[in-house]
Amino acid sequence: MAAGGSKIDPMHQFVIEPIFGSFQAGNPFVFTNSALWTLVVLATIWVFMFGGMKRELIPGRWQVAVEGMIGFIDDMVHVNMGPEGRAYIPWIFTAFMFLLFANLMAYMPFALIPGAHPFTITAQFTFTGVMSLITFAIVLGVGFWKHGLKFFSLFVPHGTPLVMVPLIFVVELLSFAVRPFSLGLRPFIAMFAGHILLDIFGNFVVQGLNAGGGGIGISILCFLFVTFISALELLVAAIQAYVFAILSALYINDAVHLH
């Protein structure tokens, strides 16, 4: 980063760089920092889940934590989808855990180790976009599998006057078509904006210290701001994972029950 320089470049942290190999050389499989952090997130989830899946009769703290996570998503799906929702818990729980851990890992202070800094994999639209596409593959697959062509009645709510049907159909179809986009965009932008904000104000701290004089005061203010914003961003990271899970459950519920 532009430490001490006058130009702040908040986009640099999102650049995908090869760790082994290079993008040129004609090899399609390049191990990038994005791939590395995906593996780190995956390893963390595995350690967390397998550490708590001992199924002891008297659960320890770790098992209670894992069971709490599962119970949380199980309750949420049951409230929103009813008993038929159990079939979709695997995907919703996977998406929730992946987003939660990926978001939180990006805020962990790995930079205390020199040379290591976390890469925000969920600040790439490729990740969140593919996750929302999987949700919509489930929605379309389940919808057409269960209801056949009656699935299109999803776009005409009950009690619509016959005159309004073509208009309502188009509007509902548009709102349905925008959903995968907005579902993937939300966690992506939230992480993206949060990291840009932290980066800019972190740079202000350094630049204020370098400027000296009145800059020190601004530096202290910015440091306090960054501290509180970090706390807020941890909250946002969890909320975005929860919102993705609850919206996935609602969209799949639409396809299962056809309102």
Next chain:
Amino acid sequence: MDLASAKVIGAGLAAIGVGAASIGVGFVFGSFLQSSLRNPAAADSQQGRLFIGFAAAELLGLMAFAVAMIILYAI
């Protein structure tokens, strides 16, 4: 006016939308708190709807942010 300065002005104007979304998010949580203090027994069952409303209000602000970023970096 050259393109560079127009871009910066446009991005600044787009940032107004983020402020509007903050009003919306505050309204969602404020209304929830207001009504949940009137009937605390029903508050927990509505938490899912709280977050859906929050997500919808927030998304529009995030769109404004995305527009600002597109103006600044993608044009």
